[in-house]
Amino acid sequence: MNPAANQIIFIVDDDESVRESLRFLLRSVGLATRALGSAGEFLSGYDPAQPGCLVLDVRMPGMSGLELQQELNRRGAVIPVIFITGHGDVPMAVEALQQGAFDFLQKPFRDQDLIDRIRKALARDAGVRASLRSHEQIRARLGSLTPREHEVLDCMIRGKPNKIIAAELGVSQRTVEVHRARVMEKTGADSLAHLVRMYLVADPDHNL
């Protein structure tokens, strides 16, 4: 799978030789890169909306790679992080992975290993961003419902027939039918099953 045109691989390593050689290698396989010498440099230009992945050196002066990962977690960043390290430091790798690192590679690595992992990370990033976008869309659509339409929605997803909904809300069956049609129209749901899925996405903690 080829990366989308707008995806960027960020390389953060304080060692200029390693950084530049990585950039050269990734460029030779047609990947777009941006190389930075420190965690601070990366953060100062950091755009959460920029799709891609981060290839990050664990050990750097100032803010370490692990600290940068924690900072990104605090900011709710979705960018996948591939750690590279010169040490076979198992506790460090475990900590990084527990904090949600995408992968961990020991320097020097086989180029194909790195490239494969980068491609997987880019696919993951694209997937996460697409689902985030669709979640936002769903929330926006559900948010456009009137309070009365919301009440009808709540009843619909519990599988209640129109007659019961009408009785519970104290309105005519004809009115329920009109609200029902508006709910389907506003949410863009094709079916009741689709509507239920959307409802769960928007409010995953809700007990049906």
Added chain:
Amino acid sequence: MKEDQALTAMAQALRQADAPVAGQLANDYQVVLGQMLNVSRLATIGEMAAGIAHELNQPLTAIANYSQACDRLLDQDPIDTGDLHMALGEITREAVRASQIMRRLRNLSRINEMSRAPTDVNAMIHEVVALAGVDARAHDIRLAMSLDGNLPLVELDYIQIQHVLLNLIRNATDALLQVRTGVREIQVRSGLSAGGALELAVCDTGPGLTAEVQRQLFDPFFSTKPGGTGLGLPISHSIVRAHGGTLGYRHNTPQGACFFLHIPLQPVSPQNAT
């Protein structure tokens, strides 16, 4: 260890101030210290091995990246020879960088008799800082230099004085690890003392030394570090005295410890340890 026991016995006798025995022991002490110097230097290398391994791994990683990229570039049509030349040039540069690291390590591990030669002190300090810088960076410590550019060549044993400086930087690093906030800096200075001797100093922004610790600074086997041998400073002291110089301590301003050594610009025959 045999040397350990011998040194303990000597140190005890010296503390009891049994003058004739002490005089005899002091000579032996010098001999044993000489042997310990080699052991201790190797121990310092051991401590730095992890750092050196990391440092060596960087150019090797760069070389691996460039050569693998070259392999890919060769499969392209048309082949971009400009990119290939550039990458091959980088590979050469990185190989040289790796061999420089090896050379520094080899110099350090060469065990030799005291051999003094006119030395460019500042160049020596640059090399020490390059060696110790790896370890300092790993601990997020800034290792800086403040050098007098007008120093003459000084007769000294390059390897031994380098060992003293590494030992002092190592101590400063340990002291700074206790500092959680604020500046963590070690400065290596060169210059001339008020008395016209060469002065080299290693100063840190750590907690400094208490009067109690200062009194026992050069006592063999006295150490404030868990697992410390208590031999680093006595050996350094002995090396500097063998150069006809002195090793001393003062507070650093505004805070921290400052160890300095004075070495006469004109060679002086080695002093006896007593």
